[in-house]
Amino acid sequence: MGGSLSALLDALDPLCGPVGLFRLFGPNSIISCGDTGWGDEIAFGVKVTITLALATVPVGLVLGFLIALAAQSEDRLLRLAAGIYTTIFRGLPELLTLFIVYYGAQILAQSVLASLGFEERIEINAFFAGMVALAVVFSSYSSEVLLSAFRAIPRGQYEAGDALGFRRHKTMRLIVLPQLIRIALPGLTNLWLILLKDTSYVSVVGLADIVRQTGVAARVSKEAFFFYFIACMLYLVLAMISSFGLGFVERWAQRSGVSR
Amino acid sequence: MTAVTELIPARPAPAAVRAPISVARIAGIVVLALWALLAFGLLMTVINGWDEAKFLRYGPRYLHGLWVTVSLVGLSIVLGALLSIPIAFARMAKNRLLNGIAYCYVYLFRSTPLLAQLFLIYYGLGSFKPQLEAVGLWWFFREAWYCGLFSFVLNTAAYQAEILRGAIESVPRGQHEGAAALGLSRRIAFRKIILPQALIVALRPYGNEIVLMMKGSAVVAIVTVYDLMGETRYAFSRTFDYQTYLWAAIFYLIMVEGLRQVWAVLEKRLTRHLKR
Numbered sequence: 001m002g003g004s005l006s007a008l009l010d011a012l013d014p015l016c017g018p019v020g021l022f023r024l025f026g027p028n029s030i031i032s033c034g035d036t037g038w039g040d041e042i043a044f045g046v047k048v049t050i051t052l053a054l055a056t057v058p059v060g061l062v063l064g065f066l067i068a069l070a071a072q073s074e075d076r077l078l079r080l081a082a083g084i085y086t087t088i089f090r091g092l093p094e095l096l097t098l099f100i101v102y103y104g105a106q107i108l109a110q111s112v113l114a115s116l117g118f119e120e121r122i123e124i125n126a127f128f129a130g131m132v133a134l135a136v137v138f139s140s141y142s143s144e145v146l147l148s149a150f151r152a153i154p155r156g157q158y159e160a161g162d163a164l165g166f167r168r169h170k171t172m173r174l175i176v177l178p179q180l181i182r183i184a185l186p187g188l189t190n191l192w193l194i195l196l197k198d199t200s201y202v203s204v205v206g207l208a209d210i211v212r213q214t215g216v217a218a219r220v221s222k223e224a225f226f227f228y229f230i231a232c233m234l235y236l237v238l239a240m241i242s243s244f245g246l247g248f249v250e251r252w253a254q255r256s257g258v259s260r
Numbered sequence: 261m262t263a264v265t266e267l268i269p270a271r272p273a274p275a276a277v278r279a280p281i282s283v284a285r286i287a288g289i290v291v292l293a294l295w296a297l298l299a300f301g302l303l304m305t306v307i308n309g310w311d312e313a314k315f316l317r318y319g320p321r322y323l324h325g326l327w328v329t330v331s332l333v334g335l336s337i338v339l340g341a342l343l344s345i346p347i348a349f350a351r352m353a354k355n356r357l358l359n360g361i362a363y364c365y366v367y368l369f370r371s372t373p374l375l376a377q378l379f380l381i382y383y384g385l386g387s388f389k390p391q392l393e394a395v396g397l398w399w400f401f402r403e404a405w406y407c408g409l410f411s412f413v414l415n416t417a418a419y420q421a422e423i424l425r426g427a428i429e430s431v432p433r434g435q436h437e438g439a440a441a442l443g444l445s446r447r448i449a450f451r452k453i454i455l456p457q458a459l460i461v462a463l464r465p466y467g468n469e470i471v472l473m474m475k476g477s478a479v480v481a482i483v484t485v486y487d488l489m490g491e492t493r494y495a496f497s498r499t500f501d502y503q504t505y506l507w508a509a510i511f512y513l514i515m516v517e518g519l520r521q522v523w524a525v526l527e528k529r530l531t532r533h534l535k536r
Contacts, residue, residue: 215379231380232368
């Protein structure tokens with residue numbers, strides 16, 4: 001079962017599959033998918049980039065939703081706490097956040113282990129560090145988007161929930177959330193496109209994403225312009241595919257909206 | 261006939277009901293306590309790890325890095341603004357070809373990462389050394405600082421062109437028609453009527469763009485420019501002291517928050533005639 005699934009995925013691989021893009025250039029070109037070319041390495045980088053971005057979104061969205069809830073809470077202290085979070089992580093460069101998470105987690109893990117009696121050097125997984133850093137940044141931006149979407153939902157909707165005798169989380173789930181998603185989708189689409197570009201930073205801490213893989217290829221083959229150009233084009237294609245797909249989702253979400 | 265002969269005597273106000281301790285309040289206190297703990301921990305790291313020699317050695321380097329960051333961002337914003345004007349007008353042109361070229365430029369630079377653009381320019385163009393030497397441009401593309409500036413200008417020009425175009429197109433048609441009815445030439449109408457209104461709309465996006473550029477400028481550290489991030493990486497590689505990153509974070513936060521505050525004041529001042 002798993003074997004046939006992976007065979008199917010291999011056959012449909014848009015870069016290195018039987019009808020893949022990199023096959024077009026012949027078996028012995030510099031970007032072919034074998035030992036002679038860099039095609040398969042770059043295809044791996046594309047997979048890492050997409051996986052990282054896809055893994056970041058749910059974490060960032062849930063965190064961002066909680067922060068948006070906190071930011072519109074009636075409690076002053078909770079609002080203050082949420083405000084500090086968004087101020088810090090919207091003000092720091094993404095690269096710096098990544099370094100702080102990467103080295104900070106390393107030092108923290110090392111000191112915890114040292115207090116338990118283990119003296120070992122630990123390497124934090126670059127994928128994990130990248131995911132945490134990007135999710136933190138994504139959550140602080142998405143909380144703003146979700147907050148403004150919350151404000152766009154009239155009070156009457158909550159009151160209707162009360163009138164129907166719903167509990168608060170039921171009102172949230174059945175009445176507020178569907179409208180919230182519809183209102184927030186354009187903003188979240190923007191954030192997804194920004195996130196896709198921000199994943200390039202994890203190449204700096206050694207994760208084998210598009211920029212890293214093309215960089216290695218550029219250094220070895222001395223064809224820097226060609227390979228970095230390919231990197232740019234890959235990001236461009238990813239952005240085009242996602243804006244096309246998300247445009248579809250947006251239209252789907254608007255289908256039951258009020259048509260004016 | 262009834263007449264009130266006796267007033268109800270004044271009663272004391274009901275005792276204030278103390279707000280029940282809600283989940284929100286507990287969560288707020290817990291998260292604030294976490295923030296306080298974190299701030300305290302960072303403060304203790306700085307105090308315990310304080311080293312006079314390190315401070316004297318790296319302090320001036322940090323200030324120099326700060327200056328590099330500020331000058332790089334300032335220059336690229338100004339040059340990008342200049343470059344964005346023709347792009348924005350090309351984007352609004354009726355000529356299909358001009359419009360298409362400007363659209364492609366904007367789309368290309370807005371949907372690829374700044375890091376990849378920087379690598380493309382610094383390493384990519386660097387591999388054309390003989391050709392560049394022949395044209396006499398090698399001195400420019402040899403320096404990482406110039407390459408950083410060049411890629412930032414190209415990048416921010418694309419974003420600023422969209423801001424400018426959006427702002428100019430947001431001015432209602434009636435304003436153009438009003439100017440035409442007054443017999444103003446198109447040039448004067450643009451300068452005196454359209455542009456002032458457009459720039460007020462563009463003010464906030466411009467502020468956001470400067471903040472984004474300030475944050476994005478950290479990537480030049482990767483191509484060996486010693487900006488604030490570069491000096492931080494240098495200091496960390498020498499000392500393995502986590503504090504170096506905390507100092508950089510403080511500097512960046514102060515810069516970004518300061519800019520935000522300045523922008524808020526500016527916006528309040530410039531839009532005071534629009535208040536109702």
